[in-house]
Amino acid sequence: MYKREKSARIPLTRGLLSILLLSIGLVHLKRNFVPLNSVGNSNNALDSYTITPFLRNVDYNLASKTPPPMSFGERKRLKVQSHGGISSRKLAWDWDWIEDISSEIGCPDVDSDGIHADDPKRYTDIPTAETWNAIYRAYHATVDPNNELVSATEYQNSWKVPIEVKFQLPEGRGVYAKEFIPKGTMVWSSTSRNTATFLSPQDRREFIKYLMKDPKTRHLACDVRNWVDVIRPPGMKTFVVCETFDEAVLLNTAWGQNKKYQINLDSQSLSLSADNPDFDEYDCYENEHYFAARDIQAGEQFRIKYGS
Ligand SMILES: C[S@@+](CC[C@H](N)C(=O)[O-])C[C@H]1O[C@@H](n2cnc3c(N)ncnc32)[C@H](O)[C@@H]1O
Numbered sequence: 001m002y003k004r005e006k007s008a009r010i011p012l013t014r015g016l017l018s019i020l021l022l023s024i025g026l027v028h029l030k031r032n033f034v035p036l037n038s039v040g041n042s043n044n045a046l047d048s049y050t051i052t053p054f055l056r057n058v059d060y061n062l063a064s065k066t067p068p069p070m071s072f073g074e075r076k077r078l079k080v081q082s083h084g085g086i087s088s089r090k091l092a093w094d095w096d097w098i099e100d101i102s103s104e105i106g107c108p109d110v111d112s113d114g115i116h117a118d119d120p121k122r123y124t125d126i127p128t129a130e131t132w133n134a135i136y137r138a139y140h141a142t143v144d145p146n147n148e149l150v151s152a153t154e155y156q157n158s159w160k161v162p163i164e165v166k167f168q169l170p171e172g173r174g175v176y177a178k179e180f181i182p183k184g185t186m187v188w189s190s191t192s193r194n195t196a197t198f199l200s201p202q203d204r205r206e207f208i209k210y211l212m213k214d215p216k217t218r219h220l221a222c223d224v225r226n227w228v229d230v231i232r233p234p235g236m237k238t239f240v241v242c243e244t245f246d247e248a249v250l251l252n253t254a255w256g257q258n259k260k261y262q263i264n265l266d267s268q269s270l271s272l273s274a275d276n277p278d279f280d281e282y283d284c285y286e287n288e289h290y291f292a293a294r295d296i297q298a299g300e301q302f303r304i305k306y307g308s
Contacts, residue, residue, distance in 0.1 A: 083199045085238020092230040092239040094201040107222035142206040158194045174252045174301045181296040190288040198241035253306045265304045266293040
């Protein structure tokens with residue numbers, strides 16, 4: 001009797017368990033079911049700031065890179081020529097657009113009255129390797145992917161001496177020597193690795209817009225809009241927009257404070273050898289290198305002459 005009762009209860013328990021498992025399965029299936037016609041629907045729940053990085057397949061292993069038959073500079077010149085370059089300096093600066101976008105982002109004007117710590121969007125962030133890499137990614141995601149001018153490949157330390165970036169009023173961020181540097185020491189070099197090239201104002205717009213799309217990089221758009229430079233490669237009629245993506249853009253100058261500061265870095269144009277992958281005779285900064293113009297003490301701020 002006892003045995004029969006027990007054996008009758010087992011199928012009943014099993015049956016209830018199966019019904020329970022089946023119900024759980026159905027609920028799970030319903031939750032995860034995505035109708036096919038909703039795939040790719042732009043009205044889905046994606047945050048409008050979410051961006052799918054469209055990164056070029058860049059060979060980051062530059063150390064093992066065999067020098068290309070043509071130097072970076074030669075390729076750049078051909079590219080600028082085939083592209084038509086940017087016809088005028090005014091167009092290359094594209095100030096109207098930069099001004100528009102600056103007011104749209106709410107960028108404070110760093111040039112009019114210096115940098116203030118109480119500025120709501122103050123330029124006090126000390127960039128880290130992560131900050132620079134976000135900028136490099138935005139650049140690679142927005143320049144023409146067929147452009148074989150892989151400049152500004154990846155953030156790396158371009159300083160030949162130990163440095164520190166600090167914020168100090170009234171100049172804002174600046175670059176400081178961490179050790180004593182004897183006169184004549186090479187301190188920093190501009191190369192195709194740390195300097196981005198934009199062959200059209202549109203590329204630069206896309207780059208800044210890309211930074212603006214992501215809340216994590218939006219504030220960087222204010223910074224990068226100021227770091228731009230425009231050059232005309234030697235022997236060419238058209239212009240190129242250049243932008244260095246490392247601490248060199250944070251170098252202050254000597255003006256202000258009754259000119260009590262002294263320029264302590266000299267800029268010299270010096271070609272690297274043609275078999276160096278960084279070689280670029282049409283470099284945005286014309287192979288600019290900074291040298292200690294005099295002995296520089298540990299803790300002293302580096303200062304360059306602007307516009308030289
Ligand atoms: C290339 S940025 C240098 C980095 C800048 N300090 C920052 O934090 O972004 C140039 C700006 O730095 C500031 N600056 C540079 N040298 C200065 C000086 N001697 N006195 C005051 N401000 C200076 C000016 O606002 C200038 O427009």
